[in-house]
Amino acid sequence: MIKNFILKIKKKEFSVCIIGLGYVGLPLASRLLKKKIKLFGIDTDSKKINLLRKGKSYIQSSDQSITKYFKKNPNNLSTNYEIVSKCDVIIVCLPTPLKPNSTKPDMSFVFNCAKNLKRFIKDNHVVILESTVYPGATREFGNKIIKKNFNLGKNLFLGYSPERENPGDKNFSYKSTPKVISGYSDNCKIIIKNIYNLFVKRTVLVNKIEEAELSKLLENLYRAVNIGLVNEMKIICNKLGIDIFNTIDAASTKNFGFQKFLPGPGLGGHCIPIDPFYLSWISKKNGYEPKFIKLAGIINSQIPNWTIKQLHKIIKIKKKTKILLLGVAYKKNTDDDRESPSFEFIKILNKKKIKYDYCDPYFPKLRKGRNVSKIKYSIKLTKQNLKNYDATILLTDHSNFDYDLIANNSKIILDTRGKFKSTKFKDNLNIIYS
Ligand SMILES: NC(=O)c1ccc[n+]([C@@H]2O[C@H](COP(=O)([O-])OP(=O)(O)OC[C@H]3O[C@@H](n4cnc5c(N)ncnc54)[C@H](O)[C@@H]3O)[C@@H](O)[C@H]2O)c1
Incomplete structure (x- = not known):
């Protein structure tokens, strides 16, 4: 047969x-x-x-x-x-x-x-x-x-x-x-x-x-832990006044034993923020409480709060302050917003009573829920619109954003992805990497 x-x-x-x-x-x-x-x-x-x-x-x-x-x-x-x-x-x-x-x-x-x-x-x-x-x-x-x-x-x-x-x-x-x-x-x-x-x-x-099942969890845990590591490096670099992206670029020239991971606004998607818990659950059930998984989770989840603290350092928050969030997808060029850290940013801004709008070509509107209090529509990226915001936070580095337009018309940009790191924008003093 x-x-x-x-x-x-x-x-x-x-x-x-x-x-x-x-x-x-x-x-x-x-x-x-x-x-x-x-x-x-x-x-x-x-x-x-x-x-x-x-x-x-x-x-x-x-x-x-x-x-x-x-x-x-x-x-x-x-x-x-x-x-x-x-x-x-x-x-x-x-x-x-x-x-x-x-x-x-x-x-x-x-x-x-x-x-x-x-x-x-x-x-x-x-x-x-x-x-x-x-x-x-x-x-x-x-x-x-x-x-x-x-x-x-x-x-x-x-x-x-x-x-x-x-x-x-x-x-x-x-x-x-x-x-x-x-x-x-x-x-x-x-x-x-x-x-x-x-x-x-x-x-x-x-x-x-079981080896095949665990191999998938290991792949995703490897990402979660390494993203946690570079996100922590980003905080350390900020304290030391050192550029994290240049540091990573330098380390990446080692052609063995090093794989490049980039810091960002926090973890998102249906896999990386979730799968480590599948492993810690089964591990705990069998008598061992994992350490790395927990630590990476703590560091990655504190990044949205840390980023907003950076915002506080550079602009004075007033009643009229308005922020533009660029991207709600958890990852560039996708229409997937599951577990996206952008919603964590929205939660923090709401809590601090800071007004915000968003732009994401993959999400023309945001329904009520997930920290969004009423239906919201993606704004158009125009010169005038960009000038209306006290700060722009780049959360998802979609390829179809017009980065020249954003760089040249935003008052302040908080770039959580290192997207503006190219030499093209080196003279733009309004860009802060956080
Ligand atoms: N999205 C990714 O990039 C990715 C990558 C690797 C692995 N995974 C894993 O693959 C699995 C699926 O993820 P996904 O992103 O495709 O999820 P998804 O939510 O996009 O798709 C799942 C689909 O299943 C349907 N569904 C729910 N319950 C059902 C049922 N009882 N019978 C029939 N259909 C039902 C839902 O309507 C949905 O369309 C998950 O375990 C995820 O962790 C996802």
């Missing part, structure tokens, strides 16, 4: 259902489509399903081929799990956030999905989890799917492959980035390797599922 199935995979005579068509699931669908693999998709958000059926996308960077495909094949999309019975392979790309007001993993999306899958699972289905999870979670997920007469690794194949998607990075591709894969049994590993080999140039087969 395995040999036949692998032959079918190699000939692309199989179909895939992606569960969760978000920032990870939709690009994955595009990759599979490019390889001419028959696709289905499930998302419980009916608005998303309806948009895709109309050939529209809710993710600006998604490519048109996938929306065209779903417009042509509207029945391949559903909010209902029933369609998994039409597919051979199921890839799960569901959110793994933290529980509300807590630092504990919220696995409810993934485990509810397992409950739903259980109703429609059939012999020889392949189920692969791509969500970021703590070590051991994929096995828990697998055990929640199996029903009587099913045997994991024998007639139900389970695997885990962490996603490395880098939203906003046009150069990201699995032609140059390897993908870690793992499987419950040897048969699972062979099947999963053959599936990913179709659209990933280099797969890295890891012996145990």
